[in-house]
Amino acid sequence: MNEDRRSFIKKAGIGLLAGIGSAAGLFPALSLEKTVFPAWDEKPEPGKRRWGMLIDTRKCSGSCRECVAACHFTHNVPDFGNRKDEVKWIWKSGYEKVFPTASSQFQSPEVTERPYLALCNHCAEPPCTKACPTEATFRRWDGIVSMDYHRCIGCRFCMAACPYGSRSFNWRDPREGIRLASTEYPTRMQGVVEKCNFCSERLVKGQEPACVEVCPEAALVFGDLNDPASEIRKLLEANETMQRKPELGTKPSVFYII
């Protein structure tokens, strides 16, 4: 006999394994144990809702930073105390910075010298999502431009694409810059981009965004732009409003009453 017992068993074993492997390919149920049993019927309808915000800058007083503090505490946004490492979700800035393309000639000084609130505009045509190579940032079913921090590789293309400067990069470990940590929301890690998420974690619970909730002057109104009966739509019809850099065609969801 040419073949000894040992090599015969070896070859038979390899054949058996190949057989099991091909069977797993033919019958996918065999290949992997089922891990989840999802209920897809509870998936929201994409595009039905579009969250938006209206900022009445006449009510928004210059020195108040309640919304900024509430947002940055709620979302564990670090503060390193210098501009280079700055991470911001919502902030106040001058008229020329927030509305650089709006007319400022012969505007009343009261208007041009007042600070304006700025945050992610959650554009209907977001340039950042098109720039992202990993689809870490994307436009959600409800109009929120969301980030999946797990996927972000820190390339910062989205920061270059965003015309509003709404995105910040974590140059340092953000946990070093958080003095008072909120346990309700995770932090980020070094090397990812972050920005306002329109409090999607609060919307799930039926709550309004943190900035809207804490505003002492009720200058912020949040609501569904696709619902003609919503408060925000009624206010948009009743007032003359502005968007930031509307000529870019990004269709921001944040509106301003000047």
Next chain:
Amino acid sequence: MTAAALLIVVLAGVYAFRHQESQAEKVAAPAPSAAVDSSACIASKEFMKANHMRVLDEWRHSSVRDGNRVHVAPDGRKIDKSLNSCLNCHSNNRMFCFNCHMYANVKPNCWNCHISPMEAP
């Protein structure tokens, strides 16, 4: 007299809840979600030992991308797809995740951002 007192009570009740109603109208009904039910594990111990990472990965994808936040356990219970659903119970043991991961020399990066049972207050 009693009728007047009753009327005052009813009016006070209406006034007290008026503000809440106007608050509820501002934000439309919350997205479909289930209560964070951490009374029992979503599957058997053996299954979770082998597959928790795949369950979490699936949860993350379907809840973040598709907005489907409701997990239906084999026994029909509905659970919010959130790490908090797990940690509400499992963070009772501070070494719950770490014991096994240290033994197996697995270094998942969950705790770079999420608050681990070890750091939980």
